[in-house]
Amino acid sequence: MTGEQGAGAGPGRRQPPRHVVVMGVSGAGKTTVARGISDLAGLTFAEADEFHSEANVARMRSGVPLDDAARWPWLRALADWMATRDAEGVSTVLACSALKRSYRDVLRQGPPSVDFVHLDGTAEVIRERMARRAGHYMPASLLDSQLAILERFEPGEPSGLVLDVSLPPEQLVSAAVDRLGLRTGAAAVGG
Numbered sequence: 001m002t003g004e005q006g007a008g009a010g011p012g013r014r015q016p017p018r019h020v021v022v023m024g025v026s027g028a029g030k031t032t033v034a035r036g037i038s039d040l041a042g043l044t045f046a047e048a049d050e051f052h053s054e055a056n057v058a059r060m061r062s063g064v065p066l067d068d069a070a071r072w073p074w075l076r077a078l079a080d081w082m083a084t085r086d087a088e089g090v091s092t093v094l095a096c097s098a099l100k101r102s103y104r105d106v107l108r109q110g111p112p113s114v115d116f117v118h119l120d121g122t123a124e125v126i127r128e129r130m131a132r133r134a135g136h137y138m139p140a141s142l143l144d145s146q147l148a149i150l151e152r153f154e155p156g157e158p159s160g161l162v163l164d165v166s167l168p169p170e171q172l173v174s175a176a177v178d179r180l181g182l183r184t185g186a187a188a189v190g191g
């Protein structure tokens with residue numbers, strides 16, 4: 001599906017594309033929720049993990065956390081991806097850790113506007129999910145370093161939506177779509 005429908009485009013009533021980043025530590029449910037938003041609201045989905053260099057993936061696989069220097073080119077590539085889709089009139093939803101304010105600010109430099117949804121929850125719930133998840137390069141041992149650097153939305157930062165990871169995925173998806181006003185029908189009517 002493309003973002004045109006999700007953006008509520010109609011003849012003479014074209015809405016600007018929307019860009020949503022579902023953020024949080026590894027295992028929080030970003031991929032699950034971002035895919036659900038894509039399916040429900042018609043935004044084009046991307047997985048930020050797929051933008052990492054081979055060197056970054058090898059580093060995480062070996063249990064060494066990324067540092068800022070390893071993340072800046074990755075974040076700029078993600079911002080560019082959103083900006084390019086925006087220029088095409090396509091709305092997007094990205095699953096991306098975006099753990100620090102400065103990382104989110106790089107993403108905000110891409111398209112004209114970005115909405116963040118933070119999937120926040122306890123280390124216990126997330127650790128248990130990571131342990132059960134099969135076939136992913138990210139070792140559960142890196143969760144501690146992710147939680148240590150996580151910066152929640154700060155005063156003075158453009159506000160974002162915070163959702164509790166312990167809710168079922170469908171509830172998280174519909175809460176995000178409703179609260180961000182992404183429902184295809186609603187957007188078209190409002191358009």
Ligand SMILES: Nc1ncnc2c1ncn2[C@@H]1O[C@H](COP(=O)(O)OP(=O)(O)O)[C@@H](O)[C@H]1O
Binds near residue numbers: 025030032095132166
């Ligand atoms: N809200 C949820 N409730 C229960 N399990 C979930 C929920 N969201 C995701 N999961 C499961 O937790 C694991 C991690 O989810 P995933 O979407 O891969 O997280 P992330 O992309 O943030 O690393 C997966 O096995 C997924 O099926």
Ligand SMILES: O=C(O)[C@H](O)[C@@H](O)[C@H](O)[C@H](O)COP(=O)(O)O
Binds near residue numbers: 026027031060065066
């Ligand atoms: O900045 C980072 O350290 C990585 O991007 C990291 O945050 C991300 O979580 C991994 O790529 C694992 O992927 P998942 O978040 O999908 O588990």
